[in-house]
Amino acid sequence: MRRSRLAFASAATVAVLGPLLWLWQDSLMPDTYSLTDMGYADYGGGPGGSSAHGGHAAHSGTARDVTQLAADAKRPADVAVTMVARKQRFRLPSGRDFDGYTLNGASPGPTVSAVEGQLVEVRLVNESVPGGITLHWHGVDVPNAADGVAGVTQDAVGVGEQFTYRFVADQTGTFWYHSHQMSHEQVRGGLLGALVVTPASGAGKRVDVVALSHLYRGVRTINGYEGDVRVEAPPGARARVRVINTEYGVMQTWVSGVPFRLAAVDGTELNGPAPVRDTAVAVAAGGRTDLEVTMPADGSPVRVHLGGPTGVVLGSKSYDLPPLPRPAATLDPLTYGTPARLAFDPAAPNRRFNYDIGRRPGFLDGVPGLWWTINGGLYPDVPMFHVREGDVVRMRVSNHSGEAHPMHLHGHHAVVLSRDGVPATGSPWWVDSLEVGSGETYEIAFVADNPGLWMDHCHNLPHASEGLTAHLMYEGVTTPFTVGGPAGNVPE
Template identity: 40%
Template sequence: MYVAASGLELALGIVLLPAWLIAAVTTGLQPGRRAVGRMRRMSRIALVLVSVALLLTAARLVVYGLLARHGWVFVADRRLFTTFVMLLPAVIATVVWTVPWLASAARNGVSPARAKPRARGRLPDPAAPVPLEEQSRARSPRHVVPPRLAAFGGLGCFAQMFLPPDRSFWISLGAYGLITAAVGGLLVWRANARLQRLLTGREIPRRRAVAVRLGTAVVVLGTVVGLANYGIAGSRLPHTFSMMKGEADWGGGAAGQHHDMAGDHHMATGTGGADEVSVDELRGPRSGTPDRRFSLTAQAKKVKLASGKTVDAWTYNGQVPGPQLRVTEGDLVEIKLRNELPGKTPVTIHWHGVDVPNGEDGVAGATQDAVLPGKSFTYRFRVEESGTRWYHSHQAASEQVDRGLFGALIIEPKKQTRPMDKDVSVLAHDWQTDKGTVPALGALDELERRRAEPGEKVRIRLTNTSGSTREFAIDDVPYKVTALDGTDVHKPTALKGKKLVLGGGNRMDVEFTMPDGPVRVTDGSAPDAGIVYSPDGKGVLKADLNGPEFDPYSYGGPKRTALGPDSDFDRDYKLVFDEWLGFYDGSFGLKQTINGRVFPDTPMLMIREGDVARATFINRGNEDHPMHLHGHHMLVLGKNGKRASGSPMWQDTVLVRPGEEVQVAFKADNPGIWMDHCHNFWHSKLGMVMHLAYDNVTTPYEIGGPVGNKPE
């Protein structure tokens, strides 16, 4: 509903400008008709065009009302000012002054009140000249200015996406109001000047008029070019800067003693006091024999998908996805990363969904320098949790993950409560191949048939490694969703025929008992691909992706948790996601904003160890935002004002769709500087990145620099 209304509003904004512009031009031409018949005809045309523009404006107001039903926050920004400050006053003036005049002129050619007594009651002669007094009345500013000012309001609606979101209400009200008043004053002055020329008979020579118009066009074009160049230059990020550049947001609570860490007063390591901690000190155990040891080498390789399509991939150990890493809860894990990528391409590894010590998090420019070709880096941490996780590069991730630098990480529980006969990881991804973009399950872009005996217990670990939201189906068998983002669901119930939705970075475990017939696992992005299990390995089953959407907010049984909607929160953050057309780091695109800002000027969420925090995510844009908080698990409290009623939802990545308001809570129990960003990496690349920073933690690492840290 929200997406449809927002799209309709965008379409109306595009149409309103030409509609009001044409209506304004036609209304302005009407007084120039010197014969009564021609003025009458032009007045009728102008009246029709103004009526069309008024209907489109009414439609925009209706759509505004539909959007307002989702909450005041969804309309109390640019939509409010362009509609009610820039457009609506001019529209009201048009209805009050311009429309009655046009209606009168359309009937009579001249105003009945101004007609000679003997002419009243019958239409004037069409060939009769329009009296000068009537021409001057037609050129009155209150007749011609309102449609022109409405056209300016239409320009505001058309250019709404170019205007900055989430600025101060009163400053925005004043700015939009003053600009509109100034334009209105200019239009009135211009209309009065033309009226005076008519009354005095002093017309501007044609050559001079053409010169003025050409000069105006040159000035406007020069201004646009100048603003574009200024926008390009001003949007470029510094070569080196601290990722803690944004303004500190203490969530309404008391500021910590190291409040100078954020903003322009970033505190370097060694300057903050006795309790200051560097991320380099927040590492896993440096000693002890690892229970599991892995070696991952980043290298370029041409890889063929199941269909034979070729991917110019970047891989871990020469395969896509990378090797599956299986460990057990409580293990001390050591992973050595070596970079053999071409050129000067640096790389890292982030352990998605694992609450590792901050120094092991693998975020370039925040917790380490990215690893240059020919170099290596060793991660060591003890896993204190279990479930489906995954790993991927967190250096220029929009390119590196896209090209294949990711893999599955499975943490087995110490005690198996639900042993499986088949435990399968399915990593859905969009590959850039020699034949274009190809969605696949791992490297399977075609249907694959596998054998499974009736009665076998099967677990499918679904993982969405791409940025876009995906829909999955498990066909022809009852199943249970047993884990969300690797955390067990309490008292799951049997499902069948549901559409399983996963945002970018999300995971979902599905378990079923193999029946006598075939079972199909399908990704809606690749409906002709997928996996079919059957007793003979030759099963045939058509995918059904038309089922109702699975609702995790009401699924499973309630369970007492330490956190909840009624907890006493030390911090309360409000984060509004929006879109802004403009320049970012020298390129033009649809910037993805948080509270009206793009990284590195996004809010820096400041917190102290032990705090209990609540965050409200509000998506005012038109695209899904899977918000991923590193180093913590968030308890999802509810959506759109309705509390979650099923099993507690502990997630590291929370999907916030357009028009939604999602509340989460978490405990500040893992000190560090943690990235918090949209897991659609293209959105991260366009600015939707922020950080959660503990007040006594500092970092010696910076973005850019000689290594080229780029923490998308």
């Protein structure tokens, strides 16, 4: 009888623990692997292409690796910058000391400024950042070799090493850059900065202000300063405030004192933006919002709030303007501005993809927890979205995870077609960082016009490190880089 009970208990233990052990074993990632070996191929209803998923070589003569997808090596740089990265204790412009990372001895790093059409060259030197570093040009549709993702488009730049990024700044607007090696740690620690590209034709006479918001140990700063940033703006002047949200959640911004226009989102100008007032604008994590105001003729100051009582105060005679509470109304880009014709037809796509975000218990690289899922699968059992150059792509992004996710597609901008089945009726709303709230569904579309291997992930960066990452892969493109390996590549 005792033997029967023991046998029964043993069988029950095996029945319970056996599947768990199998799931644990199945979740373990190799020490070194290619992103092209992960997950499963999703062709979105289009042709399978000439190269197999899983990192196998394409048919002879058709393969290009990501290092070949680069700017003209013979063209001289118009804008040349050297950035030296260090791990160190530094002093913010506000005077507070902080242990983190710097570029050229400061955080945020230097603002990179270019004129449309110029070739930008940035030489990154790692003086003392352990574990390596990269620079990703967030929102800029750079050639794939310059995308700055460790283990995908390059190896992490180790201590004593350097890497040069080259790209033509053919998009005007507000962008930023940050590390994409251990990004959830290094971005929070200060490895970031702003990038602004102005039109070749000139933007006219106006006051132009970069307002990069970042939290250092929970302290909100604007361009590294705590409290208000004061900017000279004469009466009657037109001012553009370029709001950059480097944090992991939505940041509300609003203007007190005068009406304003939402001039641009994620580096793309809106069509026919009308003046509004007593209205907030939601800026997604990683997203950018350009607000334009006309200064009062009597010299009164104007405050642009960034996430709270502090912000940018524009003025001339005085900067004495008390903060106002956040307005109850929030501007909806789905209906704001004037419609305009698109250069492609999103109603006739070559590929249709689903990106369904959920959450469930399981193992991620052997660690038990409640993890994010994509189309029901835990990483690495997630889709690799395959496209051909020139494809019109339509993607349905839905979120049933219980938390909001700011979704960021590298190398492309997508136009929002609808939210929860309601069609967009305003200006074309182009995004590279889209806040998808829990329970929301967006339809977006884009043209696959930038060959490469591109991340499509949540820009709440800890979420990306917890499995909320997929990739867009072009036919015939390969990569020689691997996650892990001698370079210790850890993109998230």
